[in-house]
Amino acid sequence: MDKYIFPAVFETGEKKGYCVTFPDLPGCITEGDTLEEALQMAREALELHLYGMEEDGDEIPSPTPPEKVRVPENGFVTVIEAWMPLVRDRMARKAVKKTVTLPKWLNDLAEKEKINFSQLLQAAIKERLCINENRRPSY
Structure with missing residues (x-):
């Protein structure tokens, strides 16, 4: 309803x-x-x-x-x-916190390059699931 x-x-x-x-x-x-x-x-x-x-x-x-x-x-x-x-x-749009595990050397390199982990993870998941930003899936 x-x-x-x-x-x-x-x-x-x-x-x-x-x-x-x-x-x-x-x-x-x-x-x-x-x-x-x-x-x-x-x-x-x-x-x-x-x-x-x-x-x-x-x-x-x-x-x-x-x-x-x-x-x-x-x-x-x-x-x-x-x-x-x-x-x-x-x-559905509410942010949820996730804990990820990375090797220390990879984490150190990513931080040195100022990589935004959340942004990168979201982009990778969207790519993997073939999600187009203009067409969000329904729940």
């Missing part, structure tokens, strides 16, 4: 700020010092949680209608939207 809309419960506590939970998604929780920050963090938490569920092949539950969500006395409910094509694209 490309778009999800889930209810989020925002609670104010003894301390300043908001705690945000998603009743339909156990473990999806975040917080923010201001309402604006809490809304932003809620969207990010929802996106990452749903992305992780998709990657793991987990079934994503149907959201509870907001009017049926129990709201604590010091809280309120609102809906948060996750547009997954943007999330998937952002995650």
Whole structure:
């Protein structure tokens, strides 16, 4: 699915700020010092949680209608939207750190020549996989 809309419960506590939970998604929780920050963090938490569920092949539950969500006395409910094509694209472009092993003599020569290891490795992998920069594979 490309778009999800889930209810989020925002609670104010003894301390300043908001705690945000998603009743339909156990473990999806975040917080923010201001309402604006809490809304932003809620969207990010929802996106990452749903992305992780998709990657793991987990079934994503149907959201509870907001009017049926129990709201604590010091809280309120609102809906948060996750547009997954943007999330998937952002995650596909995310840099990942890899550890490589080279003989010391080769590493020393490459460093002396100021070779950018990451750039060279990316270019070599793209060449090996016949990836054209103008035509990126879909995931």
